[in-house]
Amino acid sequence: MSLQLPMRVHAGGETDAGSCLRPGAESAEPRRSEPASPPGRERLAVEVEGRVFAVDKALLTRHCEYFRALYRSGMRDSLQTELRLRGLGAAGFVAMLAVLSGERPALGADALVEAIECAAFLQVRALTGHLVDLIDSENCLLMCHTAFAYGVRELSHRAALFIRDMRSELRDDLRSLPAELVDYIDSLAPRAYAAVCSHAPSAETPPDLQRTVRYLDEETGDWKVLTRLPPGASTAMAGVAVLDDKLYIVGGVRDVSKKVLDSGFCYSPVSDRWSAVPSPRQPRYNLTLIGHQGCLYAVGGECERRAVASVEKFRAAQGSWSFASQLPCAAASVASAEAMGRIFVCLWKANGATDIQEYVPAEDRWVLVTTLVRRQSYGLCMVAHRDNLYVVRNGPSDDFLLCVMDRYNLTSGQWSAVEGHYGNSKGSLLTAAVRGDSVFTLNRAVTTEFAIEASRWRTKRDMKGFGRIGSIHTFLLRIPKDAAPPGGSSVAESQSRPHGIRLEEPGPSDPCLEDR
Incomplete structure (x- = not known):
């Protein structure tokens, strides 16, 4: 893959982005007015590549650091109502306006470059966030x-992380990048497929050796121990999620009485420490825990053996829970996925109907996206790849373990069936995780990596199974290169290591409570 980077940076590193078009000045190119502002609002006429956009001044000053600084400067240019932005592409400016209007535009290669350029020069965080959501193989x-060249650090870092996760597939293409950028990519830790079994708290010292978090060593195809659960932690009917490369366990029950634990736990692979975190305000088990943009969401679950509709939000930077908008109906063990920076859940209904609901954090509301109807079926899990949601469900009633899938494309709004049957010897698909263009799934006998293709999942390789039955939580976790045991240890070999059992109370400087 050859990589050509169109550059708009002039000699000496100076740019013309933001130079002003004074009232009455003429453009050398034809001008075409393109309104992008509601009536009754103060407008600016912004010219980009000969196209003139009538835009909402308040919208630009609210979201663009460049315009905010310009109109608060008190300089003569801040009084102008017509501006010419030189050195920027119109396609990038159009993409920015679309994002600021709440849209999520798909962008081709040329438009991506211009959008990154626009995000850099005009300092538009919302546009940068949208570009992060568009990263794919x-x-x-x-x-x-491009982001590296223009200094959009967040975007270049997130793209580098994605490349690191897919380095083996992109090995030959990396030659198109500058050496210093390749070195930076190689310095990052890839995400590992990790899992933990369902276990109640342990009174044993040392803890039960089966109460471990393990990761898949893809070179050997074996599962190895990362850390042990703290004695007071329970993964039985708990919510398990990763947020900012830290593992959170919330809720869970002590025993068959289903008494809910009154504290949660957070594990940081970087510090190799467990920390206590507060529990949700409403005690709950059998919940779904979702990590998204610096927050955890405890969705649904059960309380006193009854399903609940309540949702709570945990702000990791503040370490506090607050209630959010409730689910449309009470539900436990809700399947969820994050696609294109958006949160989706499946709500199973009667007669094989499945509602896909989206939670919109900025508006704190649930929105019905679509409904899937499949008779004699109920959902097992949901994963996302690019702008597709894959809903995995049980197959025909005569083969309970035979899983089939339907795919919903968020861009087109269309459902389609995924070819093939999945399950049995190829992993149960009760739980799965997507990394790059691959999806990992497991059962007791085998761990399988599938390649996600246009109409099916193709088996790439089979590795050792997890070796346990019962409920298994799987997730992706970045493990620092020096955090894994030398050579990787099996469960039996880890008995003498005190690895990962230091439990600390959270504090303002605790790594588990840092903002992103």
């Missing part, structure tokens, strides 16, 4: 290189 190299 086809554009990650272009994104990383």
